[in-house]
Amino acid sequence: MGHPVGRASRHAAQPYTAHPELPPGQRLQRGWPVTHYGPVPKFRPERWEFRVFGITADGGTRGWTHEQFTALPYTTVTADLHCVTKFSMLGVEWGGVPAATVLELAPPAPAVTHVMVWAEYGFSSNLRLADFASEHAIFATHKDGEPLTAEHGFPLRLVVPHLYAWKGPKWVRGIEYMTADRRGFWEERGYHNIGDPWREQRYTYQEEPGDGPEL
Ligand SMILES: Nc1nc2c(c(=O)[nH]1)N[C@H]1C(S)=C(S)[C@@H](COP(=O)(O)O)O[C@H]1N2
Numbered sequence: 001m002g003h004p005v006g007r008a009s010r011h012a013a014q015p016y017t018a019h020p021e022l023p024p025g026q027r028l029q030r031g032w033p034v035t036h037y038g039p040v041p042k043f044r045p046e047r048w049e050f051r052v053f054g055i056t057a058d059g060g061t062r063g064w065t066h067e068q069f070t071a072l073p074y075t076t077v078t079a080d081l082h083c084v085t086k087f088s089m090l091g092v093e094w095g096g097v098p099a100a101t102v103l104e105l106a107p108p109a110p111a112v113t114h115v116m117v118w119a120e121y122g123f124s125s126n127l128r129l130a131d132f133a134s135e136h137a138i139f140a141t142h143k144d145g146e147p148l149t150a151e152h153g154f155p156l157r158l159v160v161p162h163l164y165a166w167k168g169p170k171w172v173r174g175i176e177y178m179t180a181d182r183r184g185f186w187e188e189r190g191y192h193n194i195g196d197p198w199r200e201q202r203y204t205y206q207e208e209p210g211d212g213p214e215l
């Protein structure tokens with residue numbers, strides 16, 4: 001494990017971003033640490049469902065079984081991962097279903113501005129619809145060609161590479177379309193509502209008017 005850290009390989013491994021440097025305050029991590037709150041959930045395929053609910057275009061909800069969800073078109077996205085605790089991993093190849101595919105198959109109503117991403121045990125993270133709709137946002141089932149391990153989010157994790165990694169829940173189970181912003185798990189607990197690593201938006205106290213709902 002571990003990615004080459006030379007500059008040339010960094011550029012080769014990171015085709016999508018224009019940034020040649022690490023985000024401010026970040027350092028490179030070799031290997032792949034496990035970072036999350038709470039226990040690792042057990043995957044029970046017969047009970048697993050990916051749900052789209054909230055303010056959908058047709059007013060209904062949409063559910064995919066694990067078999068159905070993993071049968072959706074598979075793509076890869078190569079991206080860096082930036083944890084707010086200051087480690088970054090470069091050039092990770094995620095494989096899975098683009099968030100844009102979910103938006104297409106179960107579209108939000110026109111009034112929707114934000115998405116709450118829900119995971120096992122009630123973990124959640126809120127995103128602006130535009131961040132969720134990014135062409136690099138992916139519901140990943142694989143990393144570097146291998147299925148995710150349990151501790152890294154199997155069977156499914158969201159990856160939103162242009163934001164800090166907590167904005168990508170592991171063990172994700174669904175999304176809720178919202179017409180107003182609402183804070184997710186870490187966003188309610190001192191972390192920045194938007195979480196752009198390039199602007200070093202780590203903590204709530206750094207928020208400016210308009211960055212997030214009233215606390
Ligand atoms: N469900 C869930 N997903 C989560 C978290 C969490 O606490 N719970 N932590 C996030 C954080 S802070 C990071 S840095 C990444 C870490 O992913 P990794 O453990 O695969 O490195 O997962 C994110 N996804």
Ligand SMILES: [Mo]
Nearest residue numbers: 083084165166
């Ligand atoms: Mo993190």
